[in-house]
Amino acid sequence: MDVGAPFRYISGSRFGRLTGRTAFCIVLAAGVPIMGNRFASKTVQGPLLLLFGILALAQPAAALNADYWRGGWRTPLGDEPHIYYFVIRGNQVTGAYCRSCSDATTMGFIDGTWDEKAGIAFTVTFANPDGRIRSVDNQQAMLVEGRLIVTGDAASIRNGKGLTLVKDPRRPDPGGAPAYYLPPGTPPVLPVARPTGGGGGGGVAPRAPYWEPGPFRALRPADVVGTWIAASFGPLGMNKQIFTFVLVGDRLRGVVCGRCDNAYTLATLEHTLIVGDTLYFDIVHQDRGEIDPPIFDRNIAARVVQNEMIASILGTNVVIDPANPPARPEGRTFTLVGPIAPEGTRGNTSEGIDVWGPGTGSAVQPPPGRTPIPPESGR
Numbered sequence: 001m002d003v004g005a006p007f008r009y010i011s012g013s014r015f016g017r018l019t020g021r022t023a024f025c026i027v028l029a030a031g032v033p034i035m036g037n038r039f040a041s042k043t044v045q046g047p048l049l050l051l052f053g054i055l056a057l058a059q060p061a062a063a064l065n066a067d068y069w070r071g072g073w074r075t076p077l078g079d080e081p082h083i084y085y086f087v088i089r090g091n092q093v094t095g096a097y098c099r100s101c102s103d104a105t106t107m108g109f110i111d112g113t114w115d116e117k118a119g120i121a122f123t124v125t126f127a128n129p130d131g132r133i134r135s136v137d138n139q140q141a142m143l144v145e146g147r148l149i150v151t152g153d154a155a156s157i158r159n160g161k162g163l164t165l166v167k168d169p170r171r172p173d174p175g176g177a178p179a180y181y182l183p184p185g186t187p188p189v190l191p192v193a194r195p196t197g198g199g200g201g202g203g204v205a206p207r208a209p210y211w212e213p214g215p216f217r218a219l220r221p222a223d224v225v226g227t228w229i230a231a232s233f234g235p236l237g238m239n240k241q242i243f244t245f246v247l248v249g250d251r252l253r254g255v256v257c258g259r260c261d262n263a264y265t266l267a268t269l270e271h272t273l274i275v276g277d278t279l280y281f282d283i284v285h286q287d288r289g290e291i292d293p294p295i296f297d298r299n300i301a302a303r304v305v306q307n308e309m310i311a312s313i314l315g316t317n318v319v320i321d322p323a324n325p326p327a328r329p330e331g332r333t334f335t336l337v338g339p340i341a342p343e344g345t346r347g348n349t350s351e352g353i354d355v356w357g358p359g360t361g362s363a364v365q366p367p368p369g370r371t372p373i374p375p376e377s378g379r
Contacts, residue, residue, distance in 0.1 A: 064143065066114060068183045070295070071287025072263030073148050073165035077364035081351045082163060084141075084150070085255070085266050087284050088114050096253070096268050097124045100349035102260040104227055104244045104342035108137070109253045119143065124154065129225065129342050131247035141165075168263040169372035170356065172288070173239070180294045181264070182287040186373060210310060210333060216277045216303040221252050224279060226339025228309055230258075233334050238350060238358075243309075243336055245269065256283055261350045264288050270297075273320055277303050278328070280320045291316070301328045302336075309336040 066088045074083045086095045095110035112122025119142040126134045139152030148165040171189055172179070179189040217223065230241035241258040254269030264287065273280040282297035289296060299318040302311035312328050320326065352362045356370045366372050 064183075067293065067295075069114060069120065069141075069143060069148070071182055072168065072266045074168055074261075074263040075163065076166055077169070077355060078352075081261060081349075082150075082165070083261070083263055083266065084110070084148075084165060085263070085268055085286070086110065086114075086120060086141075087268055087270065087286055091115060093120055093122055094268065094270060095122075096255045096266075098255065100260065100351060101244075101255055101257040101266060102227075102242055102345060102348040102350065104246065104345045107244065107246055107255060109246070109248050125248055127246060127248045129247070131221075131249055133249060167287075167373065169366075169374075170262050170264070171371070171373055172262065172265050175290075177290040178292075179288060179290060180292040181373070182294060188292075212305050212310070213308070214305050216305050216310075218277050219274045219279055219304060221247050221250075221274065223304060224252060224274075224339070226341050227345050228336035228338035229340075231335050231337045238354065239265075243269065243338075244345075245272075245339070246342070252281075254281070259350055260348075271320065273322055273325070275322055275325050278325065279303070279309075280314075280325060301326070303328075307337055307339075309338065310334075311336060 070086050070088045072083065072085045075081055081099055082097070083099070083101055084095065084097050086093055091113050093110065093112040093114050097108045097110060099106035101107070108124040108126040110122050110124055112120055114120050119140060121140055122138075124137045124139060126136075128134050137152055137154040139150055139154065141148050141150045143149075146166075150163040150165060167183065167186075174189050174192040176191050178191055181188065224245045225247050226245065228243040228245075229236075230243070233241070238259050241256060242260060243254065243256045245252055245254040252272040252274075254272070255266065256269055257266045259265055267286070268284045269281050270284050271280070271282040279302045281300050281302075283300065285291075285294050285296050285298065288294050296316045297318075298316055299314040299320070300311050301314055302309050304310075310333050312331075312333050314326055314329065318326065354360050355362060355364060356366050360367050360370075
């Protein structure tokens with residue numbers, strides 16, 4: 001690809017919320033390996049008995065729309081981590097999978113369909129840093145009593161059992177605006193009061209305008225691939241915001257997270273488009289955000305100079321026309337520093353570290369004063 005040539009990725013069309021009703025069924029073909037450890041006794045032998053065991057536990061439930069399926073899911077705290085993020089638009093599904101979302105080498109990307117009877121049928125595609133496809137896993141997800149049961153042929157988890165996913169029980173720290181959650185019935189988190197001035201009552205000095213250290217470069221996908229760390233907003237440490245872009249074939253896809261083992265503090269980066277020196281992308285919210293319901297795309301425009309990505313928020317749910325892209329807004333920007341090559345993030349994980357907040361250690365049960373999100377909220 002020539003330097004400066006437009007690079008476009010539009011992942012799926014943009015549909016409104018789906019409010020159809022949902023029925024449940026589970027079908028497991030004999031001989032097909034499945035993932036997880038919750039719904040089969042260790043003494044049960046053979047795929048037929050396993051099928052009967054799972055079906056016996058899959059009791060009829062009230063029909064549930066796509067808001068009960070979308071967003072972030074993970075294995076229960078204390079289990080081997082597997083994190084999924086499903087973006088549902090109409091019956092089209094995109095998203096991301098990772099073992100550790102701060103380790104780009106564990107990251108795969110989801111494409112599939114959602115059906116009220118068949119659940120989510122999808123593939124997870126893993127790519128090398130140069131974009132070449134390394135493997136594609138076929139998987140299936142079904143809701144059973146408020147939990148998502150994933151089956152399929154993933155090479156890393158062929159253990160003869162289904163993988164059980166839950167909504168993360170940990171509430172992210174309150175911010176400056178209300179945070180709304182899905183699935184329906186999950187209570188919002190209200191904002192906390194923030195100081196209005198600096199020490200001594202002198203207020204907060206205005207930030208100096210950005211002074212670029214050189215010319216912004218004409219971008220290619222290779223200039224973007226890797227992990228970028230937000231350096232100008234939010235804390236560093238556990239809750240730092242990490243943006244990772246991966247080349248999958250000829251498409252840029254990505255994940256943003258912080259902390260990166262909580263499925264509620266995770267989103268995909270989609271609708272990626274490069275025009276000249278500007279990268280456009282969306283942070284796709286599906287189950288948490290300041291808008292009620294929290295299903296929206298936050299649109300970003302960014303340029304790169306040296307190892308800084310200078311980004312601006314364009315708005316929400318803006319469709320970018322590559323022939324006539326919007327101008328970058330004046331005013332406050334935020335800075336990401338990178339990129340760190342995928343191999344440089346290998347082994348990064350926060351799994352099991354201060355699970356419920358600073359100093360709480362590896363215990364999966366919440367300490368006094370921390371209220372988990374009920375696992376069956378709204379179901």
